[in-house]
Amino acid sequence: MKLNPLGTKANVAADEGVTFVGRSHFPQEKMAMLWKHVRAWKRHVIAGHHRLSRSLTTSEGHRPSIVHKRSIDILHDPWFNKGTAFSMTERDRLDLRGLLPPNVMPPDLQIERFMADLKRLEVQARDGPSDPYALAKWRILNRLHDRNETMYYKVLIAKIEEYAPIVYTPTVGLVCQNYSGLFRRPRGMYFSAEDRGEMMSMVYNWPAEQVDMIVVTDGSRILGLGDLGVQGIGIAIGKLDLYVAAAGINPQRVLPVMIDVGTNNEKLLKDPLYLGLQQHRLEGDDYLAVVDEFMEAVFTRWPNVIVQFEDFQSKWAFKLLQRYRSTYRMFNDDVQGTAGVAIAGLLGAVRAQGRPMIDFPKQKIVVAGAGSAGIGVLNAARKTMARMLGNNEIAFESAKSQFWLVDAKGLITKERENIDPEALPFARNLKEMDRHGLREGASLVEVVKQVKPDVLLGLSAVGGLFSKEVLEALKGSTSTRPAIFAMSNPTKNAECTPEEAFSILGDNIIFASGSPFSNVDLGNGHIGHCNQGNNMYLFPGIGLGTLLCGSRIISDGMLQAAAERLAAYMSEEEVLKGIIFPSISRIRDITKEVAAAVIKEAVEEDLAEGYHGMDARELRRLSQDEILEYVKNNMWSPEYPTLVYKKD
């Protein structure tokens, strides 16, 4: 016997692998509790009880919504559909009587019912690498997303630990890879190279009058999976799911966008079922013209929108960031979000050694991967060290000597031909390398052996790069507690697994990975803690904070404030246990804190222009606690609004 998701014992026919779950298996206490809940809910509905929030700014989750449709059209509209949870009075008001089974379900029971079915289906379908049911779960959740958004987000928020790995990393990678097959209903907008000259008008095809957050990708570097072309839209959808679940951005005001300028993935180009433009990627000015037109179009229709750039290949990630960051409200998650999360993790690793954060500039850090993420981390780490060392030119110069950068061609030195300008500041001086017994192109293992780093950080997209040999070499680290950050996604691209790290280096290390892994049982009652070092701990708060302060740009200071808040989030006790990032179950709280830190910084930099009822002057007057309250009250929660019909 094993426990089913409802907490009851289910019959398991082990050979067939089938679990029987049904009402008859509910234990009596559970049934009694559910019935109590049903009765209370029905009383609440009959009493016509509508809560109105009276806080700094009213949360619209509780106001009645005016709808201009009725009957079957409501059931087919995921923004308003409540399925079996429509009350009888609402069914009458909206001409729904008879179109639904007669039993009115309280929302919690509706979720129980869905979960029971989800669990039953899980045992019948098999796909996905690390989780054999991952895609099956994604399909079921996606169908729910299509028909009832409120319920979808209720499930996601309530079970974020279980379903973030499905709607986000790692399964979202698998979804993108299989997107042509999985595509059912469209979600988001597609701006393609064929739409040049049309974007300014086509942007009005999107039904929402207000859009707060756009996540845009060109599909050129999806996680560590390379160029997936139009199929990359899955990552924009997954990121926005976290914006809703973690930051409480209203799901009616998010827009996933794919800019399809072609793909250089030959397999996709040869696939007749591929859904994107069947041409090679536009380059140079042609490429820029498409992205420029897109930016102009969305900011013309929604001047207050925030645009997050996601999974653009490095060569464009940096250029586009420089091109737009001082004129548009935008940021690049892979460059800037990742940098902040890594800084928080690196500071956590210093604290975990029992040292103060101010010792960070003494850390020797080897970074494998010189792409948008690796370089983003290095720039931010260098600035953080420089600030701690006196915040002057000399400090900035000297800080860079703490880093060793290794890419596909090995250690990057000044000797490197055609060196990428972004990597140049971190290229090592040859004379100094001679002293270390290193040379241009030295292998990762040689670098680790010679440098004896405190931290080994991977953003290379190469699964298994931290081989046995590399991890053995790290045993020579001069740190009392070396840190390993295997940050590449998805799971199979992680530079090493926590099992590999703990089994070779023992339990006195800090470990973090980009995709989720389980903790490792080290025997003798010891647990090797696996942290998830993922930009999901920052981007939702950066977006929410920017929205609520109304800053026209996202400054370095706002990003730094976000990272520092995350770094300080973990208690001394947790950090000493090796827990440097919070559990994802706390993501809504962290996001609230990060957003508040972003707002505070924007106010201090005089960038905050206000949002809705909260103007710049009022924002300046808020205390720390009031800022937190303001953020909390503006986070959307998945509650069914009372619907009232009005003719168009």
Ligand SMILES: NC(=O)c1ccc[n+]([C@@H]2O[C@H](COP(=O)([O-])OP(=O)(O)OC[C@H]3O[C@@H](n4cnc5c(N)ncnc54)[C@H](O)[C@@H]3O)[C@@H](O)[C@H]2O)c1
């Ligand atoms: N955990 C997170 O929050 C997070 C955030 C952003 C990116 N990432 C992950 O980081 C990875 C890289 O992203 P990116 O945008 O920088 O990609 P990228 O393609 O721009 O860069 C990859 C870099 O890795 C280098 N590389 C390749 N083979 C190598 C090898 N054998 N040894 C050392 N370096 C090697 C390449 O030369 C390149 O510099 C991806 O897997 C992505 O999913 C994780």
Ligand SMILES: O=C(O)C[C@H](O)C(=O)O
């Ligand atoms: O998407 C993620 O999980 C993190 C990051 O943005 C990435 O590109 O890997």
Ligand SMILES: [Mg+2]
């Ligand atoms: Mg990314």
